Amino acid sequence: MLSLEEIKKHSGVVYSIKKTEEYLNYLGYTDHGPRHLNLVSDRAKSLAKNIGLDEREQQLAAIAGYCHDMGNFLQRTGHPYTGAMLFSQFFLSSSRSSQETKDILEVMQAIANHDEHENEVVNKIGAILVLADKSDVHRNRVKNKTPENLKEDIHDRVNYSVIESAFKVNKAKKEIILKLKIDTKVTGVMEYFEIFNNRMVFCRKAAEFLGYNFVLTINNFKLS
């Protein structure tokens, strides 16, 4: 069975993530390095566990979360595809069983479809990845916190405005909940939706694929 521990040690994964972080820092993007990847991986694994998936699927969710952005160093716009192809190159030829091959293909499919512009939910692991990735909005993701940059860059400004972020599952009510606290002195809720509307719609679609409702709470105002 594929394990996150083993995947994290692969030199192709290690250096793709390192090169991605260097490249996106250079372009001035929010964090796509180890903080983001470990958070998405942990969040994906616990979401899989909380909705009742088995140990194998929890590992696949954790792996997809950790590897989903590693194609960025090749090309920003096509990174879901390049990431999926890198994953296959690193692991497919050394697959130890037909089950492992199927698992690798499932992770590839999830990575290839995590972009909100495509807006396609392809499998359970993909749905979990979308929710874990798109819910990572937080002040800690912003690299350049200078007032000049925050004034100019709407992505940085919106991320910087989020001072608390909690991601939970209510299995009894069938709800996947993202609870945010926004500092409205930094940005208004409207600006949040100006850039995150597509991502939130994608989260709703992903939650529905899993048989759940997506609930977004901003400053105690519930949107579902």
Ligand SMILES: [Fe+2]
């Ligand atoms: Fe991505």
Ligand SMILES: [Fe+2]
């Ligand atoms: Fe990401």
